[in-house]
Amino acid sequence: MTDNLFKISEREYILPGNRACQGCGLSLAYRHALKALGENTILTIPASCLTVLHGLYPITSVEIPCLNCTFASTAASASGLVAGLKALNRNDVTVVAVAGDGGTYDIGIQALSGAAERGTDFIFVCYDNEGYMNTGTQRSSATPPGALTTTTPVLTKQEPKKDMLKIMEAHGLPYIATVCPSYPLDLHEKFTKAKSVQGTRYVQIYAPCPPGWGYLPKDTVKIGRLAVETGIFVLFEIEDGRFRLTGRSRVLAKKGKRVPVSDYLKAQGRFRQISPEQAEKLQRSVDGRWDEYVKRAGK
Amino acid sequence: MDNVQILTGNQAAALGAKLCQVQVVSAYPITPQTSLTEVLSHYIEGGELQAEYVRVESEHSAMTVCIAASTAGARVFTSTSSHGLLYMHEQLHWAAGSRLPIVMCCINRGVGAPWSIFNDQQDSIAQRDTGWIQIYCRDNQEIIDTVIQAYRIAEAVYVPVMVCYDGFVLSHTTMPVRIPDERDVRAFLPSYQPHTILNSQEPRNINPVIFPWRRMDAEGCLRDGYMELRYKLQKALEEAKPVIGKACSDYTAIFGRVHEGLFWRYRLDDADALLIGMGSLATEATMAVDRLREQGVKAGVLGVRLYRPFPREEIKNCIGQRKALLIFEKDISYGYEGALCSDVKAALYGSEVKAPVHNFICGLGGRDVKAEELADAVKTSLKMIGAGNLKQQTIWLNCRTEKSNDGQSF
Numbered sequence: 001m002t003d004n005l006f007k008i009s010e011r012e013y014i015l016p017g018n019r020a021c022q023g024c025g026l027s028l029a030y031r032h033a034l035k036a037l038g039e040n041t042i043l044t045i046p047a048s049c050l051t052v053l054h055g056l057y058p059i060t061s062v063e064i065p066c067l068n069c070t071f072a073s074t075a076a077s078a079s080g081l082v083a084g085l086k087a088l089n090r091n092d093v094t095v096v097a098v099a100g101d102g103g104t105y106d107i108g109i110q111a112l113s114g115a116a117e118r119g120t121d122f123i124f125v126c127y128d129n130e131g132y133m134n135t136g137t138q139r140s141s142a143t144p145p146g147a148l149t150t151t152t153p154v155l156t157k158q159e160p161k162k163d164m165l166k167i168m169e170a171h172g173l174p175y176i177a178t179v180c181p182s183y184p185l186d187l188h189e190k191f192t193k194a195k196s197v198q199g200t201r202y203v204q205i206y207a208p209c210p211p212g213w214g215y216l217p218k219d220t221v222k223i224g225r226l227a228v229e230t231g232i233f234v235l236f237e238i239e240d241g242r243f244r245l246t247g248r249s250r251v252l253a254k255k256g257k258r259v260p261v262s263d264y265l266k267a268q269g270r271f272r273q274i275s276p277e278q279a280e281k282l283q284r285s286v287d288g289r290w291d292e293y294v295k296r297a298g299k
Numbered sequence: 300m301d302n303v304q305i306l307t308g309n310q311a312a313a314l315g316a317k318l319c320q321v322q323v324v325s326a327y328p329i330t331p332q333t334s335l336t337e338v339l340s341h342y343i344e345g346g347e348l349q350a351e352y353v354r355v356e357s358e359h360s361a362m363t364v365c366i367a368a369s370t371a372g373a374r375v376f377t378s379t380s381s382h383g384l385l386y387m388h389e390q391l392h393w394a395a396g397s398r399l400p401i402v403m404c405c406i407n408r409g410v411g412a413p414w415s416i417f418n419d420q421q422d423s424i425a426q427r428d429t430g431w432i433q434i435y436c437r438d439n440q441e442i443i444d445t446v447i448q449a450y451r452i453a454e455a456v457y458v459p460v461m462v463c464y465d466g467f468v469l470s471h472t473t474m475p476v477r478i479p480d481e482r483d484v485r486a487f488l489p490s491y492q493p494h495t496i497l498n499s500q501e502p503r504n505i506n507p508v509i510f511p512w513r514r515m516d517a518e519g520c521l522r523d524g525y526m527e528l529r530y531k532l533q534k535a536l537e538e539a540k541p542v543i544g545k546a547c548s549d550y551t552a553i554f555g556r557v558h559e560g561l562f563w564r565y566r567l568d569d570a571d572a573l574l575i576g577m578g579s580l581a582t583e584a585t586m587a588v589d590r591l592r593e594q595g596v597k598a599g600v601l602g603v604r605l606y607r608p609f610p611r612e613e614i615k616n617c618i619g620q621r622k623a624l625l626i627f628e629k630d631i632s633y634g635y636e637g638a639l640c641s642d643v644k645a646a647l648y649g650s651e652v653k654a655p656v657h658n659f660i661c662g663l664g665g666r667d668v669k670a671e672e673l674a675d676a677v678k679t680s681l682k683m684i685g686a687g688n689l690k691q692q693t694i695w696l697n698c699r700t701e702k703s704n705d706g707q708s709f
């Protein structure tokens with residue numbers, strides 16, 4: 001069943017006027033994710049742009065209880081919440097950890113792997129803006145090759161992006177999904193499903209970031225769509241090992257033609273130094289991965 | 300009838316945590332703490348203790364689990380040693396800053412490089428400034444009693460407590476231990492009331508970014524800035540001293556055993572030479588004092604139990620007009636002197652006390668410290684002082700490089 005607009009709660013959990021940048025892909029995705037998760041949720045978040053979005057003491061913009069934790073500790077913090085709530089017989093709460101790509105792919109990976117291996121009953125959400133944005137756009141292992149960051153300021157990032165989804169899949173999780181704020185219905189549906197599953201669930205948000213990626217705030221939805229249209233980012237879910245393309249990616253696999261990656265690269269300032277060889281290589285790796293996904297999805 | 304069991308220090312600590320009915324345990328193995336976590340696993344898997352055991356992948360995560368579970372309202376316990384404690388460093392600050400009544404046993408062990416699994420107190424001393432209360436135990440009876448007291452103290456002042464005891468010397472040595480009665484423990488220890496609220500009726504953002512200055516909330520009420528919160532943590536530690544004293548006297552009233560709250564005394568009343576130390580080293584010093592007394596030296600021991608908050612006034616008053624202070628410790632603040640020595644001297648600043656101070660760094664990385672060596676060191680020191688050499692000495696006891704101790708043999 002596909003969600004439609006009428007199923008999305010009118011209740012807003014993020015108040016207007018929060019401190020995220022204009023056009024922030026994270027805040028757009030977060031708004032709809034929280035609507036799907038509902039109020040019986042406890043959040044835990046590490047140092048990141050999300051800390052800023054949540055507001056500075058003693059004012060907060062988010063009407064869901066939240067425990068801030070240190071940068072490396074997000075999934076362990078969720079584990080502690082789960083254990084504490086269980087000890088107190090509070091069994092009706094969904095514990096949700098939300099971290100950036102730095103807090104997931106890099107410094108947070110040990111705690112995340114541990115919590116996932118233990119089958120901790122929580123949702124781990126990674127919003128992937130492909131760099132350390134809170135500290136001003138440094139390279140992370142999620143930064144794509146060819147991107148300028150403040151720590152790859154001349155040569156651009158040389159290494160490929162880490163495939164975190166594969167790493168999480170290797171943990172044998174009951175539910176894994178990818179979402180993009182440009183497709184809020186698909187996003188809402190996946191968060192609703194994630195909430196209903198037991199065990200460790202992993203959701204990765206593709207989170208366009210105007211200042212970090214070098215495009216105008218008004219274009220966030222457009223950039224998100226381009227990512228999906230090119231196959232740079234693919235919408236799917238894996239339920240108990242069953243892989244399924246969803247939404248626009250599913251349609252693209254059935255019919256239609258993917259847009260060349262160069263269109264995506266041209267739309268963002270961070271790729272202004274990418275070499276033709278890098279761009280070419282990126283196109284090939286996107287194609288290869290796309291074929292893999294389509295094959296897995298069958299038909 | 301007293302229930303007496305023969306227990307190692309680690310077994311005593313685990314039993315103490317069980318008697319306190321901890322609800323969440325999270326720990327990661329490290330020598331010499333490991334057997335403590337194993338005993339707790341047995342309790343929990345065997346159904347003797349109703350608690351969640353989170354078998355984390357690191358000490359950083361162990362402390363994180365304690366922080367989050369304690370915030371949720373559960374009574375939590377963890378333990379570690381040495382590198383495990385160092386690995387927790389960030390979370391130790393976070394726990395104290397969050398004002399959570401976490402209790403942790405630190406089974407004292409030296410730190411690398413190079414690797415040492417043996418006892419000294421460099422690990423917990425290096426965490427001195429994280430905002431935790433630190434209590435050092437001298438024997439296994441004190442370990443079980445202190446764990447129980449620690450929850451009472453932590454939950455009264457909302458400051459985490461580190462119960463420190465020496466690796467192997469206590470952790471793996473069996474001694475007879477009187478086991479507190481479960482109902483008595485319940486009478487001594489009220490149930491834990493968390494100060495935080497984590498529910499959707501009253502959504503809060505706990506430990507967000509805070510400004511240096513105070514700031515209005517949405518209702519126009521002026522709230523603390525970072526400085527105010529830090530001041531309150533400092534105040535809470537200072538004001539913990541009477542709470543600790545009361546916890547100890549209440550404990551004595553119920554269980555009959557006396558553990559002086561802040562520090563303990565041995566043959567002190569008429570002592571001219573004061574041996575000061577912490578943990579099992581101070582116990583060793585009592586045997587040195589017995590020898591010295593036999594030889595006519597009026598010596599006594601001041602065993603520091605509470606290291607943070609430091610009992611400044613009380614120690615100063617106890618020192619009074621003694622003729623020599625001999626401070627023995629298993630740690631070093633590199634480039635200066637032993638940390639306890641600095642603390643004791645700072646407590647005396649501006650007072651009438653003029654006693655010369657000799658600081659003995661000993662037992663690092665498990666180097667044996669024998670009572671007769673301590674006694675000999677005291678005699679050598681007293682001879683120097685008697686000869687008019689009042690300058691402070693920092694002496695590396697039993698350290699055999701050519702240049703140690705300026706050729707003096709200690």
Ligand SMILES: Cc1ncc(C[n+]2csc(CCOP(=O)(O)OP(=O)(O)O)c2C)c(N)n1
Nearest residue numbers: 047048049071100101102103131132133134
């Ligand atoms: C242990 C530690 N190291 C470094 C930092 C500084 N720091 C805070 S946020 C951040 C970057 C966060 O990046 P990411 O997780 O990708 O989230 P984003 O800021 O992009 O939202 C860094 C490096 C920190 N808070 N703690």
Ligand code: SF4
Nearest residue numbers: 020021024049133209
């Ligand atoms: S830097 Fe990027 S991710 Fe961070 S708040 Fe701004 S737009 Fe959002």
